[in-house]
Amino acid sequence: MHAAIAGAGIMGRLLAWRLVRAGWRVSLFDRDPPEGGGAAAYTAAGMLAPWAEVESAEPLIHRVGLCGLALWPELLAELDTDGDFHARGSLVVAHAGDRADYRRFADVLAARLSGGEHCRRLQGAALAALEPELGDRFSEALYLPGEAWLDPLVVMAALARALRGAGVSWQRAEVTGVGAGYVAAAGVRHDCDWAFDCRGLGARGEMPGLRGVRGEVIRLHAPEVTLRHVVRLVHPRYRLYVVPRRGGEFVIGATQIESDDQGPITVRSALELLSAAYSLHPGFAEARVQATDANCRPAFDDNLPRLLVTPGLMRINGLFRHGFLLAPALAEAALARLEGGAPASCAELFIEEVPA
Numbered sequence: 001m002h003a004a005i006a007g008a009g010i011m012g013r014l015l016a017w018r019l020v021r022a023g024w025r026v027s028l029f030d031r032d033p034p035e036g037g038g039a040a041a042y043t044a045a046g047m048l049a050p051w052a053e054v055e056s057a058e059p060l061i062h063r064v065g066l067c068g069l070a071l072w073p074e075l076l077a078e079l080d081t082d083g084d085f086h087a088r089g090s091l092v093v094a095h096a097g098d099r100a101d102y103r104r105f106a107d108v109l110a111a112r113l114s115g116g117e118h119c120r121r122l123q124g125a126a127l128a129a130l131e132p133e134l135g136d137r138f139s140e141a142l143y144l145p146g147e148a149w150l151d152p153l154v155v156m157a158a159l160a161r162a163l164r165g166a167g168v169s170w171q172r173a174e175v176t177g178v179g180a181g182y183v184a185a186a187g188v189r190h191d192c193d194w195a196f197d198c199r200g201l202g203a204r205g206e207m208p209g210l211r212g213v214r215g216e217v218i219r220l221h222a223p224e225v226t227l228r229h230v231v232r233l234v235h236p237r238y239r240l241y242v243v244p245r246r247g248g249e250f251v252i253g254a255t256q257i258e259s260d261d262q263g264p265i266t267v268r269s270a271l272e273l274l275s276a277a278y279s280l281h282p283g284f285a286e287a288r289v290q291a292t293d294a295n296c297r298p299a300f301d302d303n304l305p306r307l308l309v310t311p312g313l314m315r316i317n318g319l320f321r322h323g324f325l326l327a328p329a330l331a332e333a334a335l336a337r338l339e340g341g342a343p344a345s346c347a348e349l350f351i352e353e354v355p356a
């Protein structure tokens with residue numbers, strides 16, 4: 001079977017990998033080179049956070065997210081990379097002025113999660129023992145021990161290497177159309193058994209209701225900060241977080257703005273993100289700003305993904321804040337739908353059969 005995939009973001013690459021592993025011949029089309037470009041995947045913080053996201057996302061995101069998270073270690077082994085993957089869990093803290101929002105966050109998680117072991121309340125000494133550099137500034141935290149994170153840049157590069165090594169035909173071209181059994185790119189129609197549209201926001205013309213949700217991040221080099229967990233800081237406007245990377249680097253993110261503007265970060269957002277980082281840990285005062293980045297998350301109005309299927313064509317989109325969390329499970333569901341196997345996760349609930 002021959003698959004043609006439009007879009008080599010995280011969804012397109014993971015789907016390509018899954019299909020290759022299942023014996024398909026795969027052609028991949030993207031306007032950008034394999035090493036980088038405008039995919040939202042390059043801006044993502046790479047958090048795999050099915051528990052923290054319960055606060056703002058549908059319960060199905062939590063369930064499918066658990067499947068996605070469980071698939072990552074094996075995927076990274078197949079791709080021969082460590083992915084800068086860490087499964088040490090995340091912490092949620094708040095300053096005194098945001099205690100009411102923090103309590104609401106904790107109450108929502110307690111109400112929506114069964115059993116307390118996935119969301120523990122840490123006080124004073126327990127917090128200081130787990131994350132010493134927060135112990136003297138915060139008296140309490142929520143600890144979500146099952147959560148993990150990875151570095152999207154490392155994973156995207158590993159996927160590109162593995163796909164090329166596996167003989168995937170990678171074509172750098174603007175895709176102008178995707179239909180049942182074909183992808184049209186740079187004026188040429190490429191026929192295939194199944195076409196897949198994984199163009200994220202680039203598919204907006206053919207996917208009514210798809211919108212962009214702007215997110216901005218700042219990458220810092222802060223050798224004086226040794227946080228070992230993802231730390232979320234409850235904030236009245238955004239879901240702010242600090243994600244450790246190797247080499248003393250941290251990603252500070254992210255704004256969430258109803259706009260498809262992909263222009264550079266605004267002064268206001270930079271001030272808010274940097275102030276939040278500094279208020280979390282004064283060691284960020286001497287950090288070096290390595291880069292700022294802004295992009296748009298592809299989302300439908302309910303912020304849930306869709307796998308729209310007509311014979312010969314599958315469109316997978318709307319991964320919103322959860323592309324890295326959900327994509328492994330979505331790729332499994334896509335393959336199960338194509339090959340008639342038993343669904344491996346509840347991601348098949350996102351499949352909609354659409355008349356040709």
Ligand SMILES: Cc1cc2nc3c(=O)[nH]c(=O)nc-3n(C[C@H](O)[C@H](O)[C@H](O)COP(=O)(O)OP(=O)(O)OC[C@H]3O[C@@H](n4cnc5c(N)ncnc54)[C@H](O)[C@@H]3O)c2cc1C
Pocket residue numbers: 006007008009010011012029030031032037038039040041042043044045046047048173174175176198199200201202203214215216217253254255294295296297298316317318319320321322323324325326
């Ligand atoms: C600030 C921010 C933080 C985030 N943090 C996280 C996080 O911590 N955890 C998480 O799970 N998710 C996170 N996300 C979400 C995640 O990045 C997205 O859900 C994911 O990237 C969507 O994947 P995709 O493959 O559908 O789209 P994309 O990654 O955007 O890829 C689409 C690809 O299609 C190509 N393309 C588009 N149109 C065309 C065309 N006409 N011709 C050729 N090629 C085309 C593009 O070049 C691109 O390579 C974050 C996103 C943002 C913006």
